[in-house]
Amino acid sequence: MNGGISIHCVDVATGRVAVGLQVRVLRLGPDGHPLHPALAEGRVGPKGVLDHPVLMSDAITTGGYEVQFAVGDFYRDRGTGGPDPAFLEVVPYRFHISDSAQHYHLPFKFTAWGFSLFRGGA
Template structure:
């Protein structure tokens, strides 16, 4: 099983490079990193259960209404890949289960 994310800047229409991201499970940090030039992080292995992926959006957009975005999701099938993208702007964000 693997986890990846992709952060896109809705204002510029470009990948959001340099966003600090961490993955938590049961209150513990299991992985952390910074999005690459394409706005991606990949290759994390969170394991089964409920997880939180936390994006430090205030670092990327200093004048944002949302200085942190937290997405909670459940890993039910360890054989699957879990992709959680984030579309970001200063006053809104959206996400979905990617592939």
């Protein structure tokens, strides 16, 4: 069984989970570029997590991935907290899974001006 990927998003400017943030997960091809269509795509739910069945399935294997966070749209949709035009539009995060049996937890903490991404311990 594969460990899967979990993605947790928090708007640290408000101290709240980023409900509605659009997130895409793409596999990277041999050339290092994202492959289309997206492996998983959706909006962050009320617990701050992208809840997509593919992320906890056998589709998550060793190899490269890119997660794209639509920060500019997130702030535009709310009409608050962001510059016009957006300082951050889409934030890409590329990483590699070397052991698909492990779980990869990816916390994304952000404001309209900056972000933090890392592999968490959950």
